[in-house]
Amino acid sequence: MHTLIIGASFSGLATAACLSRKGMAYTVLEKEDAVGAPWRRHYERLHLHTNKGVSNLPYFPFGSGVPRYPSRLQVIDYLERYRQHFNIQPHFQTEALSIRRSDGHWVVETNKGNFTSDFVVMATGPFGKPRPLNFPGFPGRVLHSSAYASGREFAGQRVLVVGFGNSACEIAIDLHEQGAHPSMSVRSPVNVIPRDILGIPVLEFSLLLRHLPPRMADLISAPLVRAYIGNLSKLGLRKKDCGPIEQIVREGKAPVLDIGIIRLIRKGHVPIRGGIDHIAGPTIHFSEGAHDDFDAIVAGTGFSNDVEVKPFGEDGRYFCGYWISPTGQIREIGLDARKITGDIAKRVR
Numbered sequence: 001m002h003t004l005i006i007g008a009s010f011s012g013l014a015t016a017a018c019l020s021r022k023g024m025a026y027t028v029l030e031k032e033d034a035v036g037a038p039w040r041r042h043y044e045r046l047h048l049h050t051n052k053g054v055s056n057l058p059y060f061p062f063g064s065g066v067p068r069y070p071s072r073l074q075v076i077d078y079l080e081r082y083r084q085h086f087n088i089q090p091h092f093q094t095e096a097l098s099i100r101r102s103d104g105h106w107v108v109e110t111n112k113g114n115f116t117s118d119f120v121v122m123a124t125g126p127f128g129k130p131r132p133l134n135f136p137g138f139p140g141r142v143l144h145s146s147a148y149a150s151g152r153e154f155a156g157q158r159v160l161v162v163g164f165g166n167s168a169c170e171i172a173i174d175l176h177e178q179g180a181h182p183s184m185s186v187r188s189p190v191n192v193i194p195r196d197i198l199g200i201p202v203l204e205f206s207l208l209l210r211h212l213p214p215r216m217a218d219l220i221s222a223p224l225v226r227a228y229i230g231n232l233s234k235l236g237l238r239k240k241d242c243g244p245i246e247q248i249v250r251e252g253k254a255p256v257l258d259i260g261i262i263r264l265i266r267k268g269h270v271p272i273r274g275g276i277d278h279i280a281g282p283t284i285h286f287s288e289g290a291h292d293d294f295d296a297i298v299a300g301t302g303f304s305n306d307v308e309v310k311p312f313g314e315d316g317r318y319f320c321g322y323w324i325s326p327t328g329q330i331r332e333i334g335l336d337a338r339k340i341t342g343d344i345a346k347r348v349r
Helices: 010-021 037-041 072-085 166-177 202-209 214-229 244-251 261-266 329-348
Strands: 002-006 025-029 096-102 105-110 113-117 119-122 141-144 158-162 181-185 192-194 256-258 276-280 283-286 291-293 296-299 317-319
Touching: 002 010, 002 105, 002 113, 010 025, 010 072, 010 119, 010 329, 025 113, 037 072, 105 119, 119 329, 158 166, 158 291, 166 181, 166 256, 166 261, 166 296, 192 214, 202 214, 214 244, 256 261, 317 329
Parallel strands: 002 025, 002 119, 119 317, 141 296, 158 181, 158 296, 192 256
Antiparallel strands: 096 105, 105 113, 276 283, 283 291
C-alpha cells in the first residue's frame, strides 16, 4: 500500500517521517526545488511566533543551540536537517495539477506525469493564494505581505501596513527598525496576547488550559493578558467580543502574539488608523476621518485557501496542517501526521 504526500514543508515532512517510522511506503511531491519553500520566500526578519518546545516535528527536536524562537533561516535549516535525518527524497519541481479517484486508487496528474496511490495526503497548508490587492488610484508602490522582503528598501518612506495579523505586525516592526515610518490600518476588532508571561511562552499556558471550554479558558487567562497588554482602546484598537482561544475555534484565525508591536504603538512609532475610506493620489483617508500621505502600502490581508478540506480519511484522503490550534499550528501538524499515519496503518492491516 502506498501513500502520496503533496507538499514538502512542515506538514509533508512530518507525515513522511511518521510513515517511515511505521515502515510504510510513500512518495512526496513538491512543486518548488527545495523543502520548506514557504519559509524560503518569507520576509527576512521572520521568526517562529511559537516557541521551539511546541514547534518540533515528530521524533526530531530543534537543536539545543537554537534559540527559543528560531529565525527564518534556522527554521529552513531545521527542515533540511529533518529531511536528511529521515532520508526523505521529494520529487522536486513536480506540481500536482489535479487529483481524481479511479478504480479504487488516487491518481494525481502532475507536470511530470501521473502518480497513483492508495492514499493521498494534502500537505500544502491553509495559506494558498494571497488575497487580491485593491487600492485603486494609489500612485505609490503596493505589495502583498507575501512579497515583502525587508524594510531596508523602504527606509525614509511613509508606509501603510494594512491589517493587524502576526505578519502585518512584525512587518511594521521591521519597517520601523529599518528606518521607515510605518502606520497601520486596522479595520476590524483584534485580540492581542503576550508571547511570554513571567518568562514562560504563552503557548505553555495554553497547553494547561486546552481541556477547558474555550470561553472558560479565556476567562481564566484574561487578567494576565490585561496585565501585559493593557487597554487596547487606548491604543486606537478595538478588542474582539470573544477571547483569543474562542477566536481560534470560532474563526479559525490566530490572535496576535505581541513581539513588540504594542510597545511601538504606545511610543507613537506606529500610529494606528481605521479602515481605508478612500484614496486620493498619495493621500489615504481613513474611516475615523484622519488622512495621511504615503509612499507605499504593504497589505497584510492574508491568504485564501484553494483546497477544499474533506472529512478525515474520506476514501483514503487526508489533510495535514489545515487547522489553527490554540497550542500552535506546528504542534497541531505533528499531531495530524501521527493521527493520519495511525489511520493508514489500521487500513493496511
